[in-house]
Amino acid sequence: MAEIVLTAFLQVLFDKLTSPKLEEYELWLGAKKELEELESTLSTIAAVLDDAEERQVKDKAVRNWLMKLKDAVYDADAVLDEFATKALQQKVKSQDHTNRWVSSFLQVPNSVALHVKMGSMIKEINKRLNAIALERVNFHFREGIRDVEKEDNECRQTHSFVIESEVFGREKDKAEIVDMLIGWGNGEDLSVIPIVGMGGIGKTTLAQLAFNDVKVKDSFKLRMWVCVSEDFDVPRLTKAIIEAATKERCDLLGMDLLQTRLRERLAGEKFLLVLDDVWSEDYEKWDRLRTLLRGGAKGSKIIVTSRSTGVAAIMGSLPTCYLARLSDDDCWTLFRKRAFGNGGAEQTPRMVAIGKEIVKKCGGIPLAIKTLGSLMRSRREEREWLYVKDNELWRLPQERDGILPALRISYNHLPSYLKRCFAYCAVFPKDYDINKERLIQMWMAEGLVEPSDAAEQLEDVGNNYFNYLLWRSFFQVAEEDEDGSIVSCKIHDLMHDLAQFVAGVECSILRQAQGRSSQKELVTYRWSATQEC
Ligand SMILES: Nc1ncnc2c1ncn2[C@@H]1O[C@H](COP(=O)(O)OP(=O)(O)O)[C@@H](O)[C@H]1O
């Protein structure tokens, strides 16, 4: 697992090895030769890593080689951390001879013994990594298959692009939903319309189209949107519905108060509620929520979106809308608009032919097409398009780990520092509104933002990273201010799965304590992602 993150992780090791802080330590001098050798071996290996990561999909020997490499690299990281700690302890000791208490507290070992111990540990790691580097020759990997420098330049530019939100090929589905919302079940207290389809196919988008339709707005004075996600917790949902209805924060505690407040707000109103992304097939929980939602005017409706037909069967009372894959023509239009023109790739017959092959591999899923469309926009050469089309990662079935191949390929094409910034986002819960400024501050606090020269402001670099990830569809816009500046973003749940996958299993997730996480909770969180996968 998590082999994808190796490239990003190697970068972390390089950063540690080349950190100017290291040279401040006396201990460094003793192990200088070994550390330089480590750095050189790692760069030899890093040069072939992209090819290796692709080939491991069908080649077991490559996969084993990568596993061995991963173990050695993690051990190297642990040794370097120990080295830095010991070196720091020695520095404190040498600066404070008089303070015996500090020395005994830190248990600073004898410096000669320490030199020998650390030197031999790094030698041992070097031996392992050298053997792995030698083995790579047997695989005849291609070196530096991606133009990393070019990618670097791409995302260091400021993107003043317009984010396309055009929706293709859902006119009929939208008309059906709007028709049901307005014309059906008007004698009933409450009817439920389920929208079902696989992840990334456009359920949320379709629900948004219906929610914002003029006729629907006219017909329902009160419209509320609530993201349910994996945890169908009735008190949390009740609170979220109250907040959506009143557009104010709700701090009421206890079901009695929540229930009374909700009833007051819904009384006599014809409302439309969207429950987006429901997973729970627990009938009792649904029944509790439905009871709480009684009391509105006749003709009130709920739209439920879900990947599960079971959810539709439990909750639905009107016909289910099964969302199909986008048609070939619509897929192509979506891809073409993103990949070509206006600074993108040139639409030659050859590129169109390759582009159509790439689109075919996306299986009619708009999220995959959109993501690859923006990747291809930044790749203008035919050889780069062929490289994506023939990528081995397409062969990896999504069932293996739930990750869409198109998203994995797109992630692989990020420069390593953006891989880390994206993987970091796994700490947010699913469907969380991520405040842009705060996210950039968090990246900065973790040392993930690297200016290319001293004159660059960290905030500006962080801002470019954010825009680039948005442009490449890793993020989606959640909220804009009156001037159209982005205030917050969201991560699609399939993208979130990818972030968690690359960050590793033990990455902790910020829980939304009773609704929203406070700023303090977010900032005090310690990121442990790449170190622990
Ligand atoms: N018909 C469409 N045309 C263009 N883009 C679409 C279409 N449907 C979905 N998308 C885009 O694909 C992505 C995933 O869609 P979403 O509605 O979130 O999927 P789901 O809710 O089924 O997981 C979003 O970025 C959305 O803008």
Ligand SMILES: [Mg+2]
């Ligand atoms: Mg959705």
